[in-house]
Amino acid sequence: MTNSETTIPSSPKSANPSLDAKHLEEAFAIFYAESQKLEAQQSALQEKIDQLSDELHKSNQRLGILVNAIPAGVILLENNIVLLHNPAVLHFLPTLSAGQSFQIPGEWEASIAPGEYLISNSATPGSKPQMTVQVIRIDDGIRSFIQIQDITANIALHQETQRENRLTAMGKMAAGIAHQFRTPLATALLYSSHLCDDDLAPDTSKEFAQRLRKQLLDLEKLSQEMLRFISNRPSKTALSSVQQIIDEAQASIQALFESKDVKLIVQCSIPSSVMLLVEPKSIPNAIVAILENALSVSKPKDKVLLQATIDSKKLLITIEDQGPGIASTIIDSLFEPFSTTSANGTGLGLSIAKNTIEAHRGTIAVKNSMHGAIFKITLPITSE
Numbered sequence: 001m002t003n004s005e006t007t008i009p010s011s012p013k014s015a016n017p018s019l020d021a022k023h024l025e026e027a028f029a030i031f032y033a034e035s036q037k038l039e040a041q042q043s044a045l046q047e048k049i050d051q052l053s054d055e056l057h058k059s060n061q062r063l064g065i066l067v068n069a070i071p072a073g074v075i076l077l078e079n080n081i082v083l084l085h086n087p088a089v090l091h092f093l094p095t096l097s098a099g100q101s102f103q104i105p106g107e108w109e110a111s112i113a114p115g116e117y118l119i120s121n122s123a124t125p126g127s128k129p130q131m132t133v134q135v136i137r138i139d140d141g142i143r144s145f146i147q148i149q150d151i152t153a154n155i156a157l158h159q160e161t162q163r164e165n166r167l168t169a170m171g172k173m174a175a176g177i178a179h180q181f182r183t184p185l186a187t188a189l190l191y192s193s194h195l196c197d198d199d200l201a202p203d204t205s206k207e208f209a210q211r212l213r214k215q216l217l218d219l220e221k222l223s224q225e226m227l228r229f230i231s232n233r234p235s236k237t238a239l240s241s242v243q244q245i246i247d248e249a250q251a252s253i254q255a256l257f258e259s260k261d262v263k264l265i266v267q268c269s270i271p272s273s274v275m276l277l278v279e280p281k282s283i284p285n286a287i288v289a290i291l292e293n294a295l296s297v298s299k300p301k302d303k304v305l306l307q308a309t310i311d312s313k314k315l316l317i318t319i320e321d322q323g324p325g326i327a328s329t330i331i332d333s334l335f336e337p338f339s340t341t342s343a344n345g346t347g348l349g350l351s352i353a354k355n356t357i358e359a360h361r362g363t364i365a366v367k368n369s370m371h372g373a374i375f376k377i378t379l380p381i382t383s384e
């Protein structure tokens with residue numbers, strides 16, 4: 001009989017005491033049986049609770065061992081006050097203790113990438129920045145979880161891989177370099193040998209000297225650009241607003257646009273509080289390299305549109321022209337050095353721009369639209 005089927009006989013109104021006693025006995029028997037069942041269920045439940053508590057305790061212990069063993073520092077905050085932390089945190093924050101309010105130490109220097117900091121070892125005079133750490137914060141209501149990780153080796157590895165890639169590219173470039181240098185060098189040699197001629201009229205001699213100088217200046221410019229391509233690490237960085245970067249790029253190319261009667265339309269509605277950590281001039285130069293190309297494929301009265309927006313917490317710059325689009329023969333190798341369709345160009349402009357942007361942890365991509373080419377640059381924002 002199930003609980004729902006259990007019925008306790010109702011007390012009859014008859015005045016037969018032996019019948020009443022019988023009904024009462026039956027009711028007690030049912031009550032006893034039901035309470036026995038309940039007791040058995042309760043003890044099974046208690047057993048289950050004990051077993052689960054035991055498992056919880058064991059898995060807490062295992063989790064504790066795991067959290068204490070991982071090399072990353074882990075902190076649990078409540079209302080930004082440290083509740084718990086693992087021992088590894090003390091490697092990064094030696095004085096941290098429970099009950100303190102948490103904040104990134106002032107002496108940690110923010111790096112280009114958001115959430116990354118350089119910690120220099122002031123205890124050892126003259127030592128280099130010692131460690132780069134990555135801080136990940138996950139907020140969940142009043143609680144926050146902080147993970148601090150030493151990424152010095154990852155960064156060194158990344159830079160080494162980038163350097164190796166550049167060296168490989170340099171190898172590929174060798175033939176291109178020889179080709180680029182050969183003609184101006186041969187011309188320069190020719191002018192210099194003419195200059196050695198004693199019978200040369202002073203006017204002709206002056207003209208040869210000027211031509212020689214021009215060839216040498218071109219060669220110098222080419223070698224400077226190649227050096228810029230090889231060293232892509234931002235050295236000294238400074239905070240700069242998006243507007244400052246765009247203004248700087250626009251100022252250096254506006255006159256060229258006007259001289260060709262091409263309209264440069266700039267749309268940027270990003271507040272001045274949005275800052276980027278950049279090497280001065282580097283990002284404006286990269287934008288100028290793209291604008292130079294856009295200008296070179298534009299006809300008078302054409303428009304080039306530069307837009308700056310925030311997309312997924314990153315700065316997004318798009319540059320769109322009304323030219324013929326990127327030639328299909330070059331689109332796959334567009335960002336490689338010496339990829340050019342121009343008789344006068346070196347083919348280094350976009351490869352240098354890409355290096356610069358990637359050195360700032362950004363990305364650059366291109367696609368052809370119905371009206372021309374669209375370049376898209378993304379860059380991490382440091383502060384808002």
Ligand SMILES: Nc1ncnc2c1ncn2[C@@H]1O[C@H](COP(=O)(O)OP(=O)(O)OP(=O)(O)O)[C@@H](O)[C@H]1O
Pocket residue numbers: 289293294297321323324325326327330334339340341342344345346347348349350351373
């Ligand atoms: N907006 C554009 N529209 C069409 N083609 C383009 C555009 N931008 C770049 N290109 C193509 O990409 C090539 C490479 O550009 P890049 O700036 O690297 O070198 P370049 O302009 O040829 O020479 P330089 O080193 O003097 O800039 C160009 O020669 C051109 O064929």
Ligand SMILES: [Mg+2]
Pocket residue numbers: 289292293345349350
């Ligand atoms: Mg160019």
